[in-house]
Amino acid sequence: MSITDNIKRLKNEIETLDVKLIAVSKTKPVEDILEAYNAGQRIFGENQVQEMAEKEASLPKDIQWHLIGHLQTNKVKYIAPFVSLIHSVDSIKLLKEINKYAEKNNRIIDCLLQIYIADEDTKFGLGFDEAIELLRSEEFQHMKNVRIVGLMGIASNTENEKQIKEEFYELKTLFEGIKTSFFRKEDSFKEISMGMSSDYNIAIEQGSTMVRIGNDIFGKRVIKHFKNTEDSSEED
Numbered sequence: 073m074s075i076t077d078n079i080k081r082l083k084n085e086i087e088t089l090d091v092k093l094i095a096v097s098k099t100k101p102v103e104d105i106l107e108a109y110n111a112g113q114r115i116f117g118e119n120q121v122q123e124m125a126e127k128e129a130s131l132p133k134d135i136q137w138h139l140i141g142h143l144q145t146n147k148v149k150y151i152a153p154f155v156s157l158i159h160s161v162d163s164i165k166l167l168k169e170i171n172k173y174a175e176k177n178n179r180i181i182d183c184l185l186q187i188y189i190a191d192e193d194t195k196f197g198l199g200f201d202e203a204i205e206l207l208r209s210e211e212f213q214h215m216k217n218v219r220i221v222g223l224m225g226i227a228s229n230t231e232n233e234k235q236i237k238e239e240f241y242e243l244k245t246l247f248e249g250i251k252t253s254f255f256r257k258e259d260s261f262k263e264i265s266m267g268m269s270s271d272y273n274i275a276i277e278q279g280s281t282m283v284r285i286g287n288d289i290f291g292k293r294v295i296k297h298f299k300n301t302e303d304s305s306e307e308d
């Protein structure tokens with residue numbers, strides 16, 4: 073099936089359930105993104121800062137760019153002028169940097185806290201306690217240019233559907249708890265970003281509001297998954 077067919081099919085399947093489709097275009101050329109764009113897709117996810125900045129510069133301005141991969145503090149400045157949502161906030165230090173560059177650009181940047189739910193140690197994210205600690209911190213209370221609009225999680229890379237379901241269920245439960253404790257009066261805290269090509273059906277069943285789909289739209293990537301997150305050569 074073509075990219076156009078895939079977008080139409082997925083939009084129909086997912087958006088009728090009131091779930092947002094994030095087309096994950098990492099490693100894919102701008103021509104592929106344009107094809108998806110012409111089929112009506114407006115939200116694209118990338119996991120590398122430089123790649124996203126280059127694509128943003130050459131593509132239509134009404135595209136909403138979502139950063140879904142690990143973000144290093146020293147790279148925040150490159151995406152702060154245009155990024156629409158950062159899914160991968162995994163430390164207060166990073167959030168502080170996002171706040172700083174959001175202020176410099178005169179904007180408020182929407183963010184998700186990435187929560188560690190997988191049974192693997194290669195993935196980034198905050199533990200449940202760490203997320204709560206961050207939200208409670210005085211430092212966070214003073215940040216005026218970031219807005220936490222929800223949580224993001226990546227389930228284990230396993231065939232075991234029961235396990236995936238439990239991991240998504242945990243994220244949904246944490247979301248409800250955090251909503252009650254910290255955002256009761258804020259309607260903007262409403263997003264749960266969970267689900268990829270292999271598990272988005274389970275994620276939607278468990279309450280996902282945003283699915284991040286690459287393979288099922290653009291076909292297999294030549295470069296393996298999570299390239300960026302495994303590259304520790306320039307860690308903070």
Ligand SMILES: *Cc1c(COP(=O)(O)O)cnc(C)c1O
Binds near residue numbers: 098267297
């Ligand atoms: C690559 C990636 C996806 C998309 O994965 P597919 O299997 O291609 O659907 C989703 N989320 C994150 C964080 C990713 O890095």
